Amino acid sequence: MNSFRFCLILNVYAMKKCLIVINRMSGKAAKIDKEKLLAGFCAEYEVTVKELTKSSDEWSAAGYSLVVACGGDGTFNRALNLCAEEGADLVYYGFGTFNECAKAKGACRHQNGFIRLYEYAAANGRYFGYVAATGSFTPLGYVVDPSVKQKMGVLAYLLRVVREYKVWNVKARVTADGDVYDGVYTLIMAIDSPRCFGFRFNRLYSPDDGKVHLLLVKSPGKDNLVNRAKIFFPLFRAFFIGLRKELTCKNLIFRAVKELVISLPESAVFDVDGDAAEFKGKLLIRVTKPKNKVYIGDFDALTPHSDNKHPK
DSSP states (O other), rough: OOOHHHHHHHHHSSSSEEEEETTTTTTGGOOOHHHHHHHTTTEEEEEHHHHHHHHTTTOOTTOEEEEEEEEEEEEEEEEEHHHHHHHHHHEEEOSSSSSSHHHHHHSOOOOOSSSEEEEEEEETEEEEESSSEEEEETHHHSSOHHHHHHHHTTTTHHTTTTTTTTOEEEEEEEEEEEEEEEEEEEEEEEEEEEEEETTBBBBBOOOTTOOEEEEEOOOOOOSHHHHHHHHHHHHIIIIIIIIIEEESSSSEEEEESSSSEEEEHHHHHHHHETTEEEEEEEEEEEEEEOOOOOEEOOGGGGOOGGGSSSSO
């Protein structure tokens, strides 16, 4: 074996491994250019591609130094947790319908198209990118069929709004940095983002501040037309007008929190980054700083050479 061929083999084995995960079920999956991704990362890594075409498809970050995930907010959520478990770095490109994580946290990227996230929130130890919420309208995040989202985009969600306009009655004891709120709520939201469902309402959000924001909207009682009218005003106040400061009033509580405990006597389904997750008992939410590196990238800035290496 000549020395050139031997060095070439050694170089291949010495290269770090990269897994590119493409969620073909995401809302804007048609825009994902696999060849561009391969060209962008093959100079630095030995690249493997995994394409997800059905909800049962699984993948692992084990054995990879870097994972490049392309999809919606749910794809980002799963990548956060799988990469944290294995210690793999993560680059995320948003190709979902709303792309809340990418739009909110990737707004101020570096010149080479990346921004690093130094912290993110966790619910009972499981990371989430922007929201964990239950109650009115929250099923919108997980009830819309992926094929409908691909065909109709944001309109697919808008068509479900009327059906999800209901009064919920979620009994909970919410402890926020020692302050206790005991009651029945139509909406319980922990948000680590300036936006949710397309509404840029959380004006108190600041990246890497060690806090999440708690939004509670009290329930007026049974789900009927009169009570649906009653919850319209606090919801309108929160999402359409926006929240610029902490607020405590008769029907609405909004505040920054370092540690949040939601005690649920009965099971409740939460929207966690667009996926359904059922919780019962104590739900602990706080911001953490994982050891692996996480970046949100700008796909338009991706070029077929080594300049794509994420910043150190």
